[in-house]
Amino acid sequence: MTKENPAGAPPLLPIGVIARRSGVAVSTIHFYESRGLITSVRTEGNQRRYAPVVLRYIAVIKVAQRTGIPLEEIREALRRYPPGSKLSAAQWKTLASEWRDDLDERIKRLTRLRDELNQCIGCGCLSLEDCPLRNPGDSLGSKGPGARILERP
Amino acid sequence: MTKENPAGAPPLLPIGVIARRSGVAVSTIHFYESRGLITSVRTEGNQRRYAPVVLRYIAVIKVAQRTGIPLEEIREALRRYPPGSKLSAAQWKTLASEWRDDLDERIKRLTRLRDELNQCIGCGCLSLEDCPLRNPGDSLGSKGPGARILERP
DNA sequence: TATTGACCTCAAGTTAAGTTGAGGTTTTAT
DNA sequence: ATAAAACCTCAACTTAACTTGAGGTCAATA
Numbered sequence: 001m002t003k004e005n006p007a008g009a010p011p012l013l014p015i016g017v018i019a020r021r022s023g024v025a026v027s028t029i030h031f032y033e034s035r036g037l038i039t040s041v042r043t044e045g046n047q048r049r050y051a052p053v054v055l056r057y058i059a060v061i062k063v064a065q066r067t068g069i070p071l072e073e074i075r076e077a078l079r080r081y082p083p084g085s086k087l088s089a090a091q092w093k094t095l096a097s098e099w100r101d102d103l104d105e106r107i108k109r110l111t112r113l114r115d116e117l118n119q120c121i122g123c124g125c126l127s128l129e130d131c132p133l134r135n136p137g138d139s140l141g142s143k144g145p146g147a148r149i150l151e152r153p
Numbered sequence: 154m155t156k157e158n159p160a161g162a163p164p165l166l167p168i169g170v171i172a173r174r175s176g177v178a179v180s181t182i183h184f185y186e187s188r189g190l191i192t193s194v195r196t197e198g199n200q201r202r203y204a205p206v207v208l209r210y211i212a213v214i215k216v217a218q219r220t221g222i223p224l225e226e227i228r229e230a231l232r233r234y235p236p237g238s239k240l241s242a243a244q245w246k247t248l249a250s251e252w253r254d255d256l257d258e259r260i261k262r263l264t265r266l267r268d269e270l271n272q273c274i275g276c277g278c279l280s281l282e283d284c285p286l287r288n289p290g291d292s293l294g295s296k297g298p299g300a301r302i303l304e305r306p
Numbered sequence: 307t308a309t310t311g312a313c314c315t316c317a318a319g320t321t322a323a324g325t326t327g328a329g330g331t332t333t334t335a336t
Numbered sequence: 337a338t339a340a341a342a343c344c345t346c347a348a349c350t351t352a353a354c355t356t357g358a359g360g361t362c363a364a365t366a
């Protein structure tokens with residue numbers, strides 16, 4: 001029986017260990033925590049201790065990011081389950097399916113764009129009226145300042 | 154014969170007209186010019202006047218952006234031709250082909266990712282050792298601060 | 307002629323996703 | 337008991353691609 005830990009529960013990990021094992025920087029973990037993506041408890045000395053499951057959380061976050069989901073949305077998705085909960089296989093399946101659909105949509109858009117581009121390489125007009133490339137149709141929501149996220153309108 | 158214009162050349166346009174016809178904000182045109190993507194001449198009164206071809210330039214820029222090419226690269230690509238030059242059909246073909254290939258590569262990466270995700274939805278392990286999702290293989294170049302461009306490693 | 311609308315410059319703000327650094331506290335190893 | 341390694345907080349910086357705003361000039365119109 002360890003001291004800071006009720007019987008049976010796996011031991012809590014300090015941030016350095018999480019960083020090493022997950023492959024992300026300590027500062028990133030701080031950042032994720034500040035954004036509510038992961039949680040920790042504190043020692044008497046105010047140092048963070050993480051349940052091992054956060055390694056899984058970080059893995060999930062990274063995968064979601066690779067598919068192009070912004071952190072904010074990832075947080076919302078994770079929020080659906082109690083913070084720091086076990087994140088079961090079923091839950092992962094749900095999340096991953098949503099993200100896959102999202103990714104699929106993105107791929108479709110890009111593929112359509114590529115086809116249009118191919119067409120247009122033949123014609124070369126870029127005419128405002130005729131060219132499909134010039135009439136995005138959907139995806140015309142570029143408002144406000146800030147970095148433009150490439151493809152995800 | 155107009156005054157500011159040698160015989161035969163099409164008349165130069167003020168920035169407001171370019172903005173209206175191209176669909177981008179005046180501030181954006183300023184910005185593109187400051188980044189060397191387009192050029193203008195000035196009137197005696199220091200106002201910008203654009204050759205009509207910049208409408209085409211802006212069109213090209215927008216298309217390239219849609220395919221995910223960053224402005225910096227777009228500028229480099231355009232730099233290969235004399236600034237403000239006619240941008241012939243052949244030149245457009247060359248640029249567009251490059252960008253299409255780039256886009257193609259991106260699509261392939263995303264497709265691979267989607268397939269891996271599909272696999273992983275079945276297994277749900279996210280194991281550091283086994284899971285293909287956890288071993289990006291390529292694309293591990295995330296260094297330094299600044300916005301992470303989603304997909305384009 | 308006077309106004310209004312279009313322009314100009316330059317500095318500063320915005321977003322996302324983090325990083326860097328200063329100044330100070332805790333833990334761990336010797 | 338120290339010293340070194342690991343942590344902590346908080347503010348400021350970074351990139352990309354723009355936007356906003358202040359303070360001032362130019363040009364077309366009534």
